[in-house]
Amino acid sequence: xxxxxxxxxxxxxxxxxxxxxxxxxxxxxxxxxxxxxxxxxxxxxxxxxxxxxxxxxxxxxxxxxxxxxxxxxxxxxxxxxxxxxxxxxxxxxxxxxxxxxxxxxxxxxxxxxxxxxxxxxxxxxxxxxxxxxxxxxxxxxxxxxxxxxxxxxxxxxxxxxxxxxxxxxxxxxxx
Amino acid sequence: xxxxxxxxxxxxxxxxxxxxxxxxxxxxxxxxxxxxxxxxxxxxxxxxxxxxxxxxxxxxxxxxxxxxxxxxxxxxxxxxxxxxxxxxxxxxxxxxxxxxxxxxxxxxxxxxxxxxxxxxxxxxxxxxxxxxxxxxxxxxxxxxxxxxxxxxxxxxxxxxxxxxxxxxxxxxxxxxxxxxxxxxxxxxxxxxxxxxxxxxxxxxxxxxxxxxxxxxxxxxxxxxxxxxxxxxxxxxxxxxxxxxxxxxxxxxxxxxxxxxxxxxxxxxxxxxxxxxxxxxxxxxxxxxxxxxxxxxxxxxxxxxxxxxxxxxxxxxxxxxxxxxxxxxxxxxxxxxxxxxxxxxxxxxxxxxxxxxxxxxxxxxxxxxxxxxxxxxxxxxxxxxxxxxxxxxxxxxxxxxxxxxxxxxxxxxxxxxxxxxxxxxxxxxxxxxxxxxxxxxxxxxxxxxxxxxxxxxxxxxxxxxxxxxxxxxxxxxxxxxxxxxxxxxxxxxxxxxxxxxxxxxxxxxxxxxxxxxxxxxxxxxxxxxxxxxxxxxxxxxxxxxxxxxxxxxxxxxxxxxxxxxxxxxxxxxxxxxxxxxxxxxxxxxxxxxxxxxxxxxxxxxxxxxxxxxxxxxxxxxxxxxxxxxxxxxxxxxxxxxxxxxxxxxxxxxxxxxxxxxxxxxxxxxxxxxxxxxxxxxxxxxxxxxxxxxxxxxxxxxxxxxxxxxxxxxxxxxxxxxxxxxxxx
Numbered sequence: 001x002x003x004x005x006x007x008x009x010x011x012x013x014x015x016x017x018x019x020x021x022x023x024x025x026x027x028x029x030x031x032x033x034x035x036x037x038x039x040x041x042x043x044x045x046x047x048x049x050x051x052x053x054x055x056x057x058x059x060x061x062x063x064x065x066x067x068x069x070x071x072x073x074x075x076x077x078x079x080x081x082x083x084x085x086x087x088x089x090x091x092x093x094x095x096x097x098x099x100x101x102x103x104x105x106x107x108x109x110x111x112x113x114x115x116x117x118x119x120x121x122x123x124x125x126x127x128x129x130x131x132x133x134x135x136x137x138x139x140x141x142x143x144x145x146x147x148x149x150x151x152x153x154x155x156x157x158x159x160x161x162x163x164x165x166x167x168x169x170x171x172x173x174x175x
Numbered sequence: 176x177x178x179x180x181x182x183x184x185x186x187x188x189x190x191x192x193x194x195x196x197x198x199x200x201x202x203x204x205x206x207x208x209x210x211x212x213x214x215x216x217x218x219x220x221x222x223x224x225x226x227x228x229x230x231x232x233x234x235x236x237x238x239x240x241x242x243x244x245x246x247x248x249x250x251x252x253x254x255x256x257x258x259x260x261x262x263x264x265x266x267x268x269x270x271x272x273x274x275x276x277x278x279x280x281x282x283x284x285x286x287x288x289x290x291x292x293x294x295x296x297x298x299x300x301x302x303x304x305x306x307x308x309x310x311x312x313x314x315x316x317x318x319x320x321x322x323x324x325x326x327x328x329x330x331x332x333x334x335x336x337x338x339x340x341x342x343x344x345x346x347x348x349x350x351x352x353x354x355x356x357x358x359x360x361x362x363x364x365x366x367x368x369x370x371x372x373x374x375x376x377x378x379x380x381x382x383x384x385x386x387x388x389x390x391x392x393x394x395x396x397x398x399x400x401x402x403x404x405x406x407x408x409x410x411x412x413x414x415x416x417x418x419x420x421x422x423x424x425x426x427x428x429x430x431x432x433x434x435x436x437x438x439x440x441x442x443x444x445x446x447x448x449x450x451x452x453x454x455x456x457x458x459x460x461x462x463x464x465x466x467x468x469x470x471x472x473x474x475x476x477x478x479x480x481x482x483x484x485x486x487x488x489x490x491x492x493x494x495x496x497x498x499x500x501x502x503x504x505x506x507x508x509x510x511x512x513x514x515x516x517x518x519x520x521x522x523x524x525x526x527x528x529x530x531x532x533x534x535x536x537x538x539x540x541x542x543x544x545x546x547x548x549x550x551x552x553x554x555x556x557x558x559x560x561x562x563x564x565x566x567x568x569x570x571x572x573x574x575x576x577x578x579x580x581x582x583x584x585x586x587x588x589x590x591x592x593x594x595x596x597x598x599x600x601x602x603x604x605x606x607x608x609x610x611x612x613x614x615x616x617x618x619x620x621x622x623x624x625x626x627x628x629x630x631x632x633x634x635x636x637x638x639x640x641x642x643x644x645x646x647x648x649x650x651x652x653x654x655x656x657x658x659x660x661x662x663x664x665x666x667x668x669x670x671x672x673x674x675x676x677x678x679x680x681x682x683x684x685x686x687x688x689x690x691x692x693x694x695x696x697x698x699x700x701x702x703x704x705x706x707x708x709x710x711x712x713x714x715x716x717x718x719x720x721x722x723x724x725x726x727x728x729x730x731x732x733x734x735x736x737x738x739x740x741x742x743x744x745x746x747x748x749x750x751x752x753x754x755x756x757x758x759x760x761x762x763x764x765x766x767x768x769x770x771x772x773x774x775x776x777x778x779x780x781x782x783x784x785x786x787x788x789x790x791x792x793x794x795x796x797x798x799x800x801x802x803x804x805x806x807x808x809x810x811x812x813x814x815x816x817x818x819x820x821x822x823x824x825x826x827x828x829x830x831x832x833x834x835x836x837x838x839x840x841x842x843x844x845x846x847x848x849x850x851x852x853x854x855x856x857x858x859x860x861x862x863x864x865x866x867x868x869x870x871x872x873x874x875x876x877x878x879x880x881x882x883x884x885x886x887x888x889x890x891x892x893x894x895x896x897x898x899x900x901x902x
Contacts (some may be wrong), residue, residue, distance in 0.1 A: 037190025
């Protein structure tokens with residue numbers, strides 16, 4: 001039980017920080033780097049609050065030991081916002097486009113795709129990753145893809161409406 | 176008309192909204208709690224040497240180190256850290272503060288506690304029997320206790336509501352009496368943000384607190400009582416709350432975080448793990464509810480007797496109402512004309528996790544029991560369940576079941592609207608049903624009526640030189656959208672666009688009063704206070720001779736003339752006699768072979784008045800229905816031998832998007848709302864009757880009556896096989 005240090009890329013920047021062997025990526029991002037946009041719920045990979053992007057895939061950062069992230073490229077919600085605001089010069093391939101992120105954010109706000117907001121960074125990742133991969137997914141695929149991101153507030157209806165609206169970059173409509 | 180998206184929407188989609196666990200202060204330590212593994216035990220010894228030796232550890236506290244009193248929302252019966260005895264598995268026994276979270280966890284694991292296990296009582300009926308092990312030696316001595324030395328030693332609260340004729344006499348005269356008993360298990364509120372706080376006991380004797388708590392002013396008062404300091408020395412800072420549903424209204428871990436901060440002179444963050452929150456926070460009570468419903472020869476309800484035995488757990492500390500009972504029980508049968516009603520709710524102390532409020536506390540329990548019994552009665556009498564309800568509905572002009580002089584009762588409008596929807600695709604009861612394979616289809620309905628209450632709050636308005644306005648509110652937005660509602664009231668009343676109104680949460684020093692979020696009262700209360708603040712601001716504009724200007728110009732000029740000045744509007748509750756009615760229907764398919772129940776659709780018909788922000792109103796209903804489905808079909812906090820064994824969200828399963836069927840929502844407008852904007856509450860309307868509707872649909876489909884929640888395949892299977900086995 002002692003501190004080592006770990007080096008990785010977070011939101012395109014190289015970072016190096018001390019870490020315990022028992023520390024997971026979610027905690028590392030939040031407590032060591034101060035990137036508190038990533039939330040932690042269950043801590044066992046069920047709820048999806050801590051979803052981040054690591055080398056092209058969405059992962060539950062509460063399940064990834066921080067030392068395993070060494071040398072990897074991790075993107076958090078703070079990175080998504082930077083993409084949306086056009087502040088990323090040379091984004092790695094596979095990340096959602098800034099335009100898509102903006103469309104999903106807009107749709108989540110307009111369609112009431114959030115309430116308390118604690119699951120929202122994870123939902124934003126899931127919706128962006130889905131639409132990046134499949135710009136116009138059928139309803140079944142949307143549900144399948146979002147099944148790993150729990151929400152206790154909305155009953156998921158607003159989130160589903162938001163994904164549909166973002167897919168056509170349109171307005172929020174009922175039903 | 177919807178005025179813009181949610182006021183808090185952009186902060187949340189950008190990950191900028193700050194929750195208690197996100198707060199980071201210079202020099203901050205991390206707190207971790209050590210909990211009892213025993214439901215009831217004497218603490219013989221606590222050894223903390225090994226814990227103290229972990230590098231980075233700054234404090235290890237036990238009950239003996241804490242000078243504070245006990246704490247609670249009404250009844251102050253919970254110690255900050257256990258002393259001498261532990262009364263539930265999960266009770267805080269020691270606490271550690273360290274420079275890092277891994278160090279604090281490591282140290283907590285090294286605290287050695289020696290216990291002598293004692294006999295425990297785990298169920299409310301057993302707890303109220305003579306000779307049961309005592310949870311507290313003298314529960315009546317706690318500040319705020321509602322029991323006396325003459326009561327059974329484990330009684331936490333007893334409440335009786337009655338009205339009209341003598342219920343026993345009335346039952347004797349009835350042609351039919353239906354007696355039924357239902358079980359509603361404990362459940363977790365399921366907020367996804369576990370309890371979190373940061374406390375900083377500063378050298379000057381003041382305390383600053385950031386907490387996942389929906390009632391900052393009440394938290395301040397509860398902390399002051401526990402710490403023994405004036406409330407003015409405590410300042411509760413604004414943060415967002417990551418879900419509440421009744422569970423985020425208590426001090427929870429704040430007192431122990433303050434103790435750690437005081438011991439170390441440093442700010443301390445204490446975020447519990449989800450497992451701790453599931454097993455040791457303040458879940459829904461488990462209840463056994465017995466119903467006796469008397470019906471006369473014409474199919475009219477004549478008497479209702481409801482008796483509930485409720486598991487209160489080891490402490491009453493987490494219930495906010497004066498009598499520390501569950502007000503929802505008072506709603507039993509309240510949608511009907513019943514001339515004799517008696518309701519009794521007995522809450523007992525047990526050696527289990529202390530219980531708190533969960534969205535419409537007591538309502539789901541009472542509703543599941545009574546609305547199931549109403550269906551049993553209808554089917555036994557050969558009446559269509561919907562028709563039986565219509566025949567017995569309470570109507571505008573009637574006194575309520577407990578004598579309430581309601582402004583209106585719209586049960587008939589709502590139920591007829593539901594009947595119309597159902598008529599398009601098969602009504603409840605006695606209707607043709609399609610069967611294929613082993614599956615049978617059924618439809619069930621249930622009805623719910625909830626009274627509205629107003630609280631107390633204060634709203635501040637501060638014009639800015641750019642013609643915009645800051646709205647200061649003393650309560651957080653825990654997701655229900657109250658900041659957006661307040662923004663829309665201000666927009667509407669002052670004639671401003673949403674972009675010119677910014678809602679900010681004040682800390683407890685900035686505004687004077689607030690009763691917090693809860694009981695679906697915040698939109699009513701806050702819209703009334705905001706409305707008064709707007710009037711005050713308009714008066715100020717007139718006084719300054721700016722009435723002729725366009726509104727934003729006038730506000731800009733006001734801000735320039737009186738920099739930093741604002742106005743306030745305050746509102747204090749009154750008895751409203753306002754209610755709202757919700758009718759729900761579930762369409763289900765049941766597999767006769769396995770007992771599996773699939774809900775295909777939930778139809779919700781809701782009585783509404785003016786709606787201040789239609790998207791969040793709809794979202795309250797949709798989210799409520801899905802939470803109701805969770806209670807109906809999935810959720811039970813399993814307690815075995817006194818320990819909560821649903822250890823995390825893989826075992827305590829919340830509905831995911833794959834569990835959600837088609838949801839249909841029909842609003843019945845035209846209700847008489849209350850206040851300057853004529854509103855009715857919505858937050859606790861749609862989650863209640865779903866369970867009874869599903870149970871009634873199962874009975875419709877396969878003819879068996881499920882009397883315990885959640886409605887599991889195992890239980891339906893058991894009932895189907897038991898019926899087959901009957902000669």
